[in-house]
Amino acid sequence: MSTEHVEESVEELPERTESGSAGRLEEEGDVAADYLEELLDIADIDGDIDIEVRSGRTYISVVSEEGDDSGLQALVGQDGEVLEALQELTRLSVLTATDNRSRLVLDISGYRKERSEELHRIAEDAVSRAKTSGKDIALAPMSAYERKIVHDAVAELGLISESEGEGPSRHIVVSLDS
Incomplete structure (x- = not known):
């Protein structure tokens, strides 16, 4: 060209x-x-x-x-x-x-708003369990939209999260460090 x-x-x-x-x-x-x-x-x-x-x-x-x-x-x-x-x-x-x-x-x-609130509670619980146990916490599989909400919530709470798995089994693992 x-x-x-x-x-x-x-x-x-x-x-x-x-x-x-x-x-x-x-x-x-x-x-x-x-x-x-x-x-x-x-x-x-x-x-x-x-x-x-x-x-x-x-x-x-x-x-x-x-x-x-x-x-x-x-x-x-x-x-x-x-x-x-x-x-x-x-x-x-x-x-x-x-x-x-x-x-x-x-x-x-209002389903998404209610689900977002629930996902924030799930993230808070996972962060708390990871801090208490010192171990990685794997969450149930969720959609990309829901994983984004959880990743953001975990980051706000000062921990690290990564998505693992493929397709419908893709889920988040919350950890103290990378």
């Missing part, structure tokens, strides 16, 4: 500004909300959809309209497995509509 061609290519790229990025995130939120509204209609489940853009990421929350979230609980599934699948499908709908890969986070009925 010649230098002239590279310079032309760079000039043709759209300028990335804060407002451009925010606009893209708002657009992906709108596309995701439309997709989820259609899904809720098909499933005959009532729910309100809230969109929030923060820290360079779009957060979509689906909450019960009338306080009865039994229909929404089916969309969370056991251990959040259905929620993870819906998040991926929603990301695919955004990709299809915008040609941009999305890092949006989908939450249903």
Whole structure:
């Protein structure tokens, strides 16, 4: 590739500004909300959809309209497995509509918030057990999203954590040192 061609290519790229990025995130939120509204209609489940853009990421929350979230609980599934699948499908709908890969986070009925609090307690317990026993503490397998939360919590508490294993067996080991 010649230098002239590279310079032309760079000039043709759209300028990335804060407002451009925010606009893209708002657009992906709108596309995701439309997709989820259609899904809720098909499933005959009532729910309100809230969109929030923060820290360079779009957060979509689906909450019960009338306080009865039994229909929404089916969309969370056991251990959040259905929620993870819906998040991926929603990301695919955004990709299809915008040609941009999305890092949006989908939450249903506050499941992710509650799970995050639980993961912080798990991290605190593992740190405490590691300090008391002086031994490495292996945790149960969890998703990449959940492992990130635990890694951050363990680091805040002053210990080290590493992910080990493959696929669905991937888990965190908390230790005093590396």
